[in-house]
Amino acid sequence: MTREEQAIDWHVRQRDMSVAEWDAFATWLEDSPENARAYDAVAMADAALTAPTTGAEPLTVEMPVAANDNRGWGRWWLMGGVAAAVALMAGPVLLHSRPDIRIEQTRAGETRVIALNDGTQVELAGGSRLRLDRNDTRVATLESGQALFRVRHDASAPFELRSGDVSIRDVGTVFNVRREGARLDVTVAEGAIALAPQGQEMQQLSAGQGVRLDEARGSVRRVRVDPAMVGGWRRGFLDLDGDTVDAIAARLQSAYGMRVAVEGPLAKRSVTGLVRMTGDAGQDVPRLAKLIGAEWRQSGGDWILRASDGVH
Incomplete structure (x- = not known):
């Protein structure tokens, strides 16, 4: 089978591929740059064939530079996203000239399930803010929090998700995104993605893989995850991967809606592990404090953590 025939075969099978097949697809792309180019050519040709042919005049839309330039971390594309974008720009493009912004924001301790008109579903964690466009349900921006x-x-x-200077294009994947200040974590439960940080080679990720991005430090780290645990926050799991105690406190505040303060050097101590929370702060905060070697006390409705005597 020629390279072009292989690319066509992968493209046709994508709607019904298993996790193992997505892994094999990602490996095939990694084997040779020619494989990736062949696949992009096939995807682009297919998109051109299925593009709208109504004859309507394309609208000229001036997009804000900040949302589309290549500064900072540039654009990150999901597999096939580059080819599809090129094909769409080559043909008639029908866009709304003015976005109709809709904000979905959850309070600390609140979660929400959002069903978009295109069939996409978003589960928003507590203390999160998501920006949507009523005129284009294939675009969303996670400004803070987790979904x-x-x-x-x-x-x-x-589908395109933006967060900070990062754009993520998806072609049918289940994935989790968490934005905490300059840190962005992306993990994949189903499907496969191709990430292209500015100035770096494209990286393929499949189900069970993820990236930890720190924009302040300019670092990207690949990680292995259990696909079944992607989005585990919905079931009370707290996945810690070198998180500082003050960052953990912020996540507890979002989950429970109460203030958690951290005193002294304990704030910068890093913690790794998987903790199952009960949903009851009265049980979870003292238990977590014990696990990380901290003491706790309450002041009013606030929880206060500090390092235990003899633990630094």
């Missing part, structure tokens, strides 16, 4: 995305596949209109 699990279940994206409906549409080859002619890939």
Whole structure:
């Protein structure tokens, strides 16, 4: 089978591929740059064939530079996203000239399930803020917090999620995103993604893989995750991967809606592990404090943590 025939075969099979097949697809792309180019050519040709042919005049839309330039960390694309974007720009593009912004914001301790008109579902964690466009349900911006995305596949209109200077294009993947200040964590439960940070080679990630991005330090770290644990926050799991105690406190505040203060050097201590929370702060905060070697006390409705005597 020629390279082009292999690319066509992968493209046709994508709607129904298993996790193992997505892994094999990512490996095939990694084997040779020619494989990736062949696949992009096939995806682009397919998108051109299925593009709208209504004859409507394309609208000229001036997009804000800040949302589309290549500064900072540049654009990150999901697999097939580059080819689909090129194909769409080459044909008639029908866009709304003015976005109709809709804000979905959860209070600390609150979660919300958002069903978009295109069939995509978003599960928003507590203390999160998501910006949507009523005129284009294939675009969203996670400004802060955490969300699990279940994206409906549409080859002619890939779903795009933005967060900070990072854009993520999806072609039918279940993935979780957490934005905490300059840190962005992305983990994949189903499907596969191709990430292209500015100035670096493209990286393929499949189910069970993720990245930890720190924009302040300019670092990107690949990690292995259990696909079943992606979005585990919905079931009370607190996944800690070198998180500082003050960052953990912020996550507890979002989950429970109460203030958690950390005193002294304990704030910068890093913690790794998986903790199952009960949903009851009265049980969870003291238990977590014991696990990380901290003492706790309450003052009014606030929880206060400090290092235990003899533990630094």
